[in-house]
Amino acid sequence: MRTVNSKTRNYIIAALLLVFIVCVPSIASARPLRMYAPDPEDSFKTQGLIDATKEIKKLTNGKVDIKVYPGGQLGGYEESVEEVRQGTIELSATWLTKRWDPRLDLLNLPYYAPLGYKQLAKVAFSANSPLPKKIDSILNELGLVSLGPWPESYATLIFAKGKRPEKFTGFENKKRSIRVPAMPLYRDTYVAMGYQTVTMDVSELWSAMQTGQVDGASGQPLENVYLLGKDIVKHVDANRSVCPPMWLMINKDIWKSFSKEEQKIVRDTFNKHSLKTLQIMDQKDKEYAQLLKKAGIEVAEYPDQHFVEFGAHIRKVVWPKYYNVFGKDFLKNLDKMVVETSKSTK
Template identity: 25%
Template sequence: MKKCIVLLIAVSMMTLGLTATAADKLVIKSSDVHGDGYPTVEAIKYMGELLDTWTNGRITIQVFGSMQLGGEKEALEQVQVGALEMTRVSVGVVGPIVDEFNAFNLPYVFRSSQHMYNVTDGEIGTELLQKLEKGGLIGLGYMDAGSRSFYNSVRPIKSIDDLDGLKIRVMQNPIFVEMVNAMGGNGIPVAFNELYTAMQTGVVDGAENNPPTVIHQKHYEVAKYYTLTEHLMVPEIFVFSKKVWDTLSETDQLLIRKAAALTVPKERELWKAMVDKALNELSEMGYNVIKEIDKEPFIKATEPVRVEFGSKYLDLIKRIQAVEG
């Protein structure tokens, strides 16, 4: 497989009449708030391995995880001015640059993981990445950050009626408060570092997040019911500094884009493996995990939220919903 990839790139460069023999060595510094073992970090390492192999060590990637270079906002600012070559960020961080990315934060904008992939891999995703250039960024691709689902200590959520009256911790954003309220629950903003204690003391009955987070934060100790409502699927993106990009040869730009294209499915593969592992661990602990649920009532209940907070993006949302998947 790797030989085929190398051959493909060689043919592409020959077609363009390009040569990399005289190019300078390039060390791409990349930042991530997560540490070793996390899918986004390991995926960027994989991208580095591809570039290293294809260029005989001329292009490499040095990953700085665990917020060594600051949080997402700080890293993005460094990329914009060319002090850092690359970073992986949540779409919310680039919302001020390309407003349409905020549409991804709305509940049930994506019907499934495959639907999200079809959107981000297609025309819509490409258009949004291209718009990042006005902010000094080259969008290389999207990464899977999983889906958020409900977990609580009171009762299993088998239908939307089971959410009635439950106090659910949400991120400190009015969209998410109204989302839970629209489903019949009571959305309560709580700082993430206070969530365990809030569930332990009954300030909230539960929360919403992905399965690996329940494991890593030991929330299974204070909540025993998990239902895959998958009400939020918000992709993440990895971006390159346009200031640095413009100094690169077309050959190197081509190589980086090809490596990025192969990194996207690799990260998805790593993410799925981590989620499957977390769900299995929860089941083995005796955790009540409900994987199948009728989502249509949840989707219908949150329509007013999409209309209220997505009024600026209605055309985009219609295009997203028209994509198959």
């Protein structure tokens, strides 16, 4: 019986190790990359993500294969940020909060797109805007790669029957209490409008309005008002005060494993579909506004000039309070862009 000498054995072991090193990345890359998504599968926002990932797979000849997991299947929306950073999951489309960095709260700034989704595309979805550049920089500091924003609807103010303020416009004391998220920017924004704010979890919102614990609430898009609250809500102020988009991010090591061409395809494709989804969202808002009106619910809407003037006042009152958090120069540059895009969007 022939025996293998130590030298030959070492060659065999080295060859096996080489095969292992070469094959393991191939095996890993064969598994679809997992992407966290908070909305249900039938949401047009989720469908936009799915359409984008299908196109990415096609354009990269299957080399970048991303599977979207909707409905929060992969965990909580805040936790998904850390999961991507650690590499437990590869991508996420989620809402950014100050839990990871106080500066991420800047997405909740009021009135950086008072003229609607066309202006929002210029301010939040354009690579030339200071806002996405700032978020990209912050996420990079956190060890993540930013892939840009993903659309979210404008928030509204809603009120129960008999709880409508005398008027929605103006900045005097409205003598009405509204539920707001536990975020200083929301409180400061609606206090500047003349409301008393009450912080509570969104899960308590509808019952609090029914029992009269609060007169109204902020933060609900028109779709939610119609689908979840049309039996409670009687008045809607579609004031375009806040519209914080979700954000797309990917694990840094996964990103580095892509070629330059693949990276460009991923960025460009997500951006293209985000703008397409933004257009759908604009149309959906108009449809739900009409449905609410048909249901006998007041939906207060305004001409462009009102939004320009009202938004300018709120920015002047609220934004300077956050110079120390977000940076005075940054906020002044962003305000300048809001003013410029307001002129070109009309």
